[in-house]
Amino acid sequence: MSTARLPKDFLWGYATASYQIEGAPQEDGRGVSIWDTFCRIPGKIADGTSGDVACDSYHRYKEDVALLKQLGAKAYRFSISWSRVIPLGGRKDPINEPGLKYYVNLVDELVANGIVPMITLFHWDLPQALYDRYGGFLNKEEYVPDYVNFARVMFGALGSKVKYWITYNEPWCSTILGYSIGQFAPGHTNDRTKSAVGNSAVEPWLAGHNILVSHGAAVKVYREEFKQKDGGQIGITLNGDWVEPWDPNDPEDVEACERKLEFSIAWYADPIYKGDYPASMRKQLGDRLPTFTESERKEVQGSNDFYGMNHYCANYIKHKSTPAEPEDFAGNLELLLQDKNGTWIGPETQSPWLRPNAPGFRKLIKWISDRYGKPIIYVTENGTSLKGENDMTKDEILQDDFRAGYFRDYINALAEAVTTDGVDCRGYMAWSLMDNFEWAEGYETRFGVTFLAPLYIECSQSGSKEEKDMAFKEIPVLDLSEARSDTTKPAFLARLRDALLNVGFLYIKNTGISQELFDEVCREGIGFFDLPEEEKLRIEMKNQPSFLGYSRLGNEITAQKADWREQLDLSTPHALPKPTDPLYYNLLAPNQWPNISYLPDFQPAFEKYMLQMSDVSLFFTSLIAEAIGLPSTAFNGFFDDDQQHKLKIVKYPDAGTGVGQGVGPHKDSMLTSYLLQATDHRGLQAQNTRGEWIDCPPIRGTLVVAIGQGLEALTGGVCASTTHRVLSPHAGTGARFSIPFFQGVSYDAKFESMDVPENVRRLRAQVLEGEGGRRDDVEFTFVKGKWGHLGEATLMNRVKSHPDVAERWYPGLLGQLRQKDQSNETKRSQQGQETQVSGDAATGSGLAGEPNFKAYQVVGAH
Ligand SMILES: O=C(O)CCC(=O)C(=O)O
Numbered sequence: 001m002s003t004a005r006l007p008k009d010f011l012w013g014y015a016t017a018s019y020q021i022e023g024a025p026q027e028d029g030r031g032v033s034i035w036d037t038f039c040r041i042p043g044k045i046a047d048g049t050s051g052d053v054a055c056d057s058y059h060r061y062k063e064d065v066a067l068l069k070q071l072g073a074k075a076y077r078f079s080i081s082w083s084r085v086i087p088l089g090g091r092k093d094p095i096n097e098p099g100l101k102y103y104v105n106l107v108d109e110l111v112a113n114g115i116v117p118m119i120t121l122f123h124w125d126l127p128q129a130l131y132d133r134y135g136g137f138l139n140k141e142e143y144v145p146d147y148v149n150f151a152r153v154m155f156g157a158l159g160s161k162v163k164y165w166i167t168y169n170e171p172w173c174s175t176i177l178g179y180s181i182g183q184f185a186p187g188h189t190n191d192r193t194k195s196a197v198g199n200s201a202v203e204p205w206l207a208g209h210n211i212l213v214s215h216g217a218a219v220k221v222y223r224e225e226f227k228q229k230d231g232g233q234i235g236i237t238l239n240g241d242w243v244e245p246w247d248p249n250d251p252e253d254v255e256a257c258e259r260k261l262e263f264s265i266a267w268y269a270d271p272i273y274k275g276d277y278p279a280s281m282r283k284q285l286g287d288r289l290p291t292f293t294e295s296e297r298k299e300v301q302g303s304n305d306f307y308g309m310n311h312y313c314a315n316y317i318k319h320k321s322t323p324a325e326p327e328d329f330a331g332n333l334e335l336l337l338q339d340k341n342g343t344w345i346g347p348e349t350q351s352p353w354l355r356p357n358a359p360g361f362r363k364l365i366k367w368i369s370d371r372y373g374k375p376i377i378y379v380t381e382n383g384t385s386l387k388g389e390n391d392m393t394k395d396e397i398l399q400d401d402f403r404a405g406y407f408r409d410y411i412n413a414l415a416e417a418v419t420t421d422g423v424d425c426r427g428y429m430a431w432s433l434m435d436n437f438e439w440a441e442g443y444e445t446r447f448g449v450t451f452l453a454p455l456y457i458e459c460s461q462s463g464s465k466e467e468k469d470m471a472f473k474e475i476p477v478l479d480l481s482e483a484r485s486d487t488t489k490p491a492f493l494a495r496l497r498d499a500l501l502n503v504g505f506l507y508i509k510n511t512g513i514s515q516e517l518f519d520e521v522c523r524e525g526i527g528f529f530d531l532p533e534e535e536k537l538r539i540e541m542k543n544q545p546s547f548l549g550y551s552r553l554g555n556e557i558t559a560q561k562a563d564w565r566e567q568l569d570l571s572t573p574h575a576l577p578k579p580t581d582p583l584y585y586n587l588l589a590p591n592q593w594p595n596i597s598y599l600p601d602f603q604p605a606f607e608k609y610m611l612q613m614s615d616v617s618l619f620f621t622s623l624i625a626e627a628i629g630l631p632s633t634a635f636n637g638f639f640d641d642d643q644q645h646k647l648k649i650v651k652y653p654d655a656g657t658g659v660g661q662g663v664g665p666h667k668d669s670m671l672t673s674y675l676l677q678a679t680d681h682r683g684l685q686a687q688n689t690r691g692e693w694i695d696c697p698p699i700r701g702t703l704v705v706a707i708g709q710g711l712e713a714l715t716g717g718v719c720a721s722t723t724h725r726v727l728s729p730h731a732g733t734g735a736r737f738s739i740p741f742f743q744g745v746s747y748d749a750k751f752e753s754m755d756v757p758e759n760v761r762r763l764r765a766q767v768l769e770g771e772g773g774r775r776d777d778v779e780f781t782f783v784k785g786k787w788g789h790l791g792e793a794t795l796m797n798r799v800k801s802h803p804d805v806a807e808r809w810y811p812g813l814l815g816q817l818r819q820k821d822q823s824n825e826t827k828r829s830q831q832g833q834e835t836q837v838s839g840d841a842a843t844g845s846g847l848a849g850e851p852n853f854k855a856y857q858v859v860g861a862h
Pocket residue numbers: 648650663668675677684724725726737738739740849850851
């Protein structure tokens with residue numbers, strides 16, 4: 001038996017990482033991380049799972065702590081989900097107090113149970129917003145201060161209780177697996193079969209450099225602002241496996257071994273302990289490997305209070321005789337599991353890369369200790385998976401001899417290193433406290449010392465988890481005032497982009513329109529419906545060819561049913577067209593106003609409101625352009641100087657007075673619409689990709705923005721247009737009123753899809769993939785070539801929507817439509833299909849800034 005001993009106060013414990021255990025990706029305001037996104041891309045995770053549920057530690061952290069206690073742990077190493085604490089990640093972005101509180105609670109629970117917390121600030125789950133905003137690691141100027149800010153927030157919140165801080169976990173993995181091979185988020189690689197983006201020859205080295213610089217900067221902050229009062233230590237955790245030459249008699253293999261350690265470990269550790277990258281790396285990579293500025297070097301060198309060592313296994317190394325490929329990241333050598341004689345480096349496990357070799361641990365920790373002047377070392381991860389464990393019975397799994405043997409051998413090796421080799425190792429965290437989400441290997445690979453009943457399976461059996469969590473559950477509220485200040489605008493744009501890509505429906509507050517004006521148009525609008533019937537009929541829509549005016553109750557049809565609402569259509573002021581103008585100019589005309597003797601303030605209030613809303617809508621579309629990476633002026637070409645915008649004042653009588661729907665399911669047509677809900681009724685709902693209807697209750701002072709099909713078409717599908725409907729108010733609750741404003745588009749415009757930047761397109765594609773493709777693809781009326789001008793399309797759709805107007809003013813167009821409809825009808829009945837169309841957008845024949853584009857089908861059926 002070995003006489004090797006570890007010190008009495010040795011810090012024994014277990015390690016985990018936020019994304020691997022927490023679950024609750026959308027709870028309490030957590031922002032999206034690059035791993036949330038990556039897991040949604042089909043094929044990236046072996047079993048198609050994600051960390052959405054994982055060990056449910058967000059809810060069950062107390063059980064985790066109880067487990068640690070039961071296991072006799074002295075310490076617990078866990079990591080912080082950056083986007084839980086700062087959902088958008090950046091230094092100017094808000095802190096999410098409930099997210100921060102989770103970690104405060106966890107630390108309190110640990111401390112109360114006598115367990116020492118060890119925090120990893122970053123364990124791979126970068127906030128998606130930072131990746132979207134500026135490319136994450138690749139942008140030193142932005143990334144470093146954002147990381148430092150995050151670190152400072154955590155030091156400030158927890159520094160009095162936490163004495164062990166780790167800036168980064170395994171930056172080699174974040175950079176090589178994330179930016180060279182593309183196996184980890186964000187999946188960058190040269191391999192275009194795996195990713196549309198990436199430059200494996202350059203990006204990993206740049207990302208690594210910026211990580212080092214940010215590590216140094218965060219350590220500086222800790223030392224200057226916290227260390228003295230908090231008395232803690234800070235360091236970085238680097239991974240590395242031991243290496244043995246494939247042919248011990250070949251000096252080139254022996255030399256390649258050293259190079260391998262330098263490319264994987266010294267890449268990060270040399271700058272920290274020696275002030276620069278290893279010569280072998282500089283030699284191979286040239287100036288693809290960045291250089292430290294003097295001030296960077298000063299901050300990075302000497303920045304470790306301790307060395308965090310993650311270690312799992314060993315490899316055989318065979319040198320290559322050919323020049324290094326530009327993508328090479330290992331030092332121009334082969335990594336093998338068998339040596340020259342076919343001897344395996346260790347027994348097989350579930351992880352293809354992991355074959356245990358305990359003596360290698362002792363050799364490697366000594367190599368680190370010697371190279372870096374005997375630093376204090378904490379082993380921050382060590383552990384193994386087990387071949388086929390996931391297919392075993394629970395009893396077989398619990399009889400965990402293989403893993404127990406691994407730990408015994410490895411800890412003995414460590415004890416030898418400490419006792420015999422003079423290594424100053426003061427702690428050991430086993431990986432892992434419990435089975436968890438093993439990154440690209442999903443849940444098939446188990447590393448836990450505790451068996452985890454597979455929660456995620458329960459979840460996927462009860463429905464598709466992927467869909468459940470991607471589909472929006474609530475409608476975001478954006479503060480438009482944030483878009484007016486340079487400091488808050490970037491965060492606003494990030495949130496807007498998120499809403500555009502994922503939801504297509506949002507509230508805006510602080511719109512710039514005064515509450516008095518909102519109140520006034522609501523009051524005047526509601527008053528309109530009390531006018532005598534003959535006064536309303538005097539200004540009926542069918543009086544004129546412009547489709548402006550009053551529509552009676554039940555006159556409109558959406559999704560083949562009458563909408564139980566009456567309404568007045570108004571527009572911004574326009575003169576009548578000239579006889580030589582194209583027919584679609586008929587849509588431009590003066591309003592039909594109710595008589596001034598009934599409602600003296602009505603016209604001025606609505607004219608003022610439409611004028612102000614024109615500005616709001618143009619401002620908002622400029623923000624949309626910016627949010628998806630276009631110039632703010634990108635949509636300007638689609639607006640006339642005196643652009644016509646439309647507005648409706650709508651009354652939905654309560655269900656006691658009639659039948660059916662307020663407005664059937666539909667998508668709006670143009671670019672954006674802005675709904676002012678004038679009474680307190682619920683009833684407006686938006687549909688998510690799972691078909692669930694999500695309430696959009698009235699919120700005082702806000703407008704609900706619906707993205708139209710026009711915007712979806714213009715942006716090549718990047719901006720989602722969302723189906724919505726209005727339920728009739730419950731019997732006895734009185735009428736609901738609302739005032740939607742529809743931003744217009746130039747009738748002379750010809751629609752073509754714009755060039756939305758590739759990265760934004762890709763994000764949208766990821767959303768769609770995550771949702772299992774699109775349920776309701778819109779057959780865009782806007783598609784190139786279908787219509788000469790948008791005006792022709794719009795007019796045709798108005799004809800469809802309002803057959804009573806069309807009969808009087810556009811009998812020719814109506815005839816064409818009816819004929820077309822008849823022939824569709826015949827085709828359908830010949831094919832034995834039902835005439836019923838399901839879901840409004842399935843046909844997408846609509847263009848009106850109004851929901852009744854289904855009227856066309858119904859007219860045909862009559
Ligand atoms: O009444 C509402 O709140 C929504 C109306 C609507 O969706 C529409 O008219 O397009």
